[in-house]
Amino acid sequence: MSEINTKVTIAGVELKNPVMTASGTFGSGMEYGQFVDLNKIGAVVTKGVSNVPWEGNPTPRVAEVYGGMLNAIGLQNPGVDVLCERDLPFLQRYDTRVVVNVCGKTTEDYVEVVERLGDEPVDLLEINVSCPNVKEGAIAFGQRAEALYEITKAVKAKAKQPIIMKLSPNVTDITEMAKAAEAAGADAVSLINTITGMKIDIHRRTFALANKTGGLSGPAIKPVAVRMVYQAAHAVKIPVIGMGGIASAADAIEFILAGASAVAVGAMNFHNPYTTEEIVQGIEAYMRKYGVTDLCELVGVVE
Numbered sequence: 001m002s003e004i005n006t007k008v009t010i011a012g013v014e015l016k017n018p019v020m021t022a023s024g025t026f027g028s029g030m031e032y033g034q035f036v037d038l039n040k041i042g043a044v045v046t047k048g049v050s051n052v053p054w055e056g057n058p059t060p061r062v063a064e065v066y067g068g069m070l071n072a073i074g075l076q077n078p079g080v081d082v083l084c085e086r087d088l089p090f091l092q093r094y095d096t097r098v099v100v101n102v103c104g105k106t107t108e109d110y111v112e113v114v115e116r117l118g119d120e121p122v123d124l125l126e127i128n129v130s131c132p133n134v135k136e137g138a139i140a141f142g143q144r145a146e147a148l149y150e151i152t153k154a155v156k157a158k159a160k161q162p163i164i165m166k167l168s169p170n171v172t173d174i175t176e177m178a179k180a181a182e183a184a185g186a187d188a189v190s191l192i193n194t195i196t197g198m199k200i201d202i203h204r205r206t207f208a209l210a211n212k213t214g215g216l217s218g219p220a221i222k223p224v225a226v227r228m229v230y231q232a233a234h235a236v237k238i239p240v241i242g243m244g245g246i247a248s249a250a251d252a253i254e255f256i257l258a259g260a261s262a263v264a265v266g267a268m269n270f271h272n273p274y275t276t277e278e279i280v281q282g283i284e285a286y287m288r289k290y291g292v293t294d295l296c297e298l299v300g301v302v303e
Contacts (some may be wrong), residue, residue, distance in 0.1 A: 004287045005294045006012030006280075008042070008106060008261050010239050011162035011187035013123045015042035015262060018295060019252065019280050021100035022243050023048055024073065025217075028087035035207055035273040035299050043097035044293070045264060046087060047130050050103050051112040053079040063208040068218020068245070069267055070197050072211035075103050082127065088120055097123040099164070107154050107207070118160040126164040127155055130193045130215075142168035142193075145180040152184035162187035164241060167232070169221075170196050174228045176179035182236040190241035190264065191232060192225045196268045217268040219245045226258050232257025233300055244254045247275065249282020259300035267302050 006017040020043040026032055029044045038044060055081050056076025060121045063070045079084075083100065091098045091164030093195040110148035114125060129151060137143075141151045142165075152165055165181040167174065169192035181189050194215025224242025233240045242260030243276040245267070247254050282296070292298060 004284060004292070005296075006284060006287070008295060008299075010124065010164070010241065010262055012096060013162065016095075017042045018256065018260075018262040019282050019283070020099065020241065020262055021045050021269065022264040023073075023128065023274060024071075025155065025266040026270045028083065030076055030087070030090055030092065032269065032273055035092075035279050038091075038094040038096050041096055041276045042262060042280075043099050043108055043123070044091060045099040045102055045126060046096075047077055048075045048078050048101045048103040049077050049113060050075065051080055051109050051116070053077065053082075058210040060208065060210055063214065065197070065218075066214065067200055067222070068216055069270070070209060070214035070216055071194070072209045072214035075128075075209070075251075081146060084116070084120055087262050088122070092121055095114065096232070098122040099166075101126045101128055101166070102123050102129040105131060105133070106135055107151055111158050112153050114155055114159045115164075118158075122161055124188075125155075125159055125161050126166050126190060127204055128166050128193070130166065130168045138234070140168055140170070142166075142177065144172055145176050148177055149180040149184045152181050152186050156185035161272050164188040164190050166193055166244075167191040168193050169224060169228055169244075175231050178232040178236045178240075182238050184262070186238060188239040188241060188261075189232060189236065190243065192221070192228050192244045195221050195224065217245070219247055221245045222251060229255055229260050230258040230302075235296040247271075249279045249286060252279050252283060253298070254284055256298050257294070257300070257302045263301055276283045278297030
C-alpha cells in the first residue's frame, strides 16, 4: 500500500496528524515531555492563560467519578508573561504546532492576552468561552449566542493568529453557538468543553468539591461529545476540533467520522500519559487496515 497521509489543515495551519492535547490536561508540555515524544503529535494546546496570574478555586477541586472526573481548578495559571518567557521557548524545541488557550473575565482581558501573543511563536489561539463573564453576572461567554458572537468578533479583530472558539456543551442548542462563532469570524471551533456536574460525599455529607460543582470529563461524556461534534460539523463550514472522553484511536476515529478535522485528548492524559502517541499510531494502523491513504477522506463520512 502507498504511504498514508495523516496531515490535516486547520485555518491554514498544517498539522502532521490530527491529534492534539486538550487544554488544562497537559500543562504546556513540560510535564509530559519525559513520557511523550512531542514531535509525534499534531499540536500541543497549553493550559488556559490569562492576562494576569490566577490563583484558581479553593481545594478540594478534583474528584473521581464513575467514568471520569470532576474538576473545579478555576483556570489557575501564572499569566501570559510566564507563558511567553518559559513555556513557549520550551515548545519551540519540538516539531509540533503550538496552540495557546486564552481565558479571561472580561472582553478586555481576552483581547489583552491575544495582543500580547501577536508576535510570539504561536500557531493558533483557542479561546475558552466557558469562563464566567463578570459583566454578565458570571454567565459564561459561551452560554449565550449574542455574548459568544461579541467576544469572537472582538478577539478576531485583534488576533494575528487564527482563532478557535472552544464551545461549551452547557447550552440548549450547540448548532446555534457554532453558527454564532462562525458568523463573528471564528476560523474554527473546538468542542466539547466539560459538562457541569456535582458529587456529594455521603459519609461527610458535604460536597466533594469546594466549588460545589465542577466540569465532568472522561469517557462518560463521549457520546454527548460525538453527538455535538456531528451537529456542529453539519451546521458550519469552518473546521471542527472534537474532544470529550477520547481514550483510544477508536474514539478519535469516531469523532473524525462524525465530522471532526482534528481531535484533542484530555482526561486520559492523567490516566495514561502515553495516550496521545498511542492514538497517532492507532489511527495509522486503522488507515492501513481499511486502505485509506488520506485521513481527510474520513472526515465527516458518516452522514
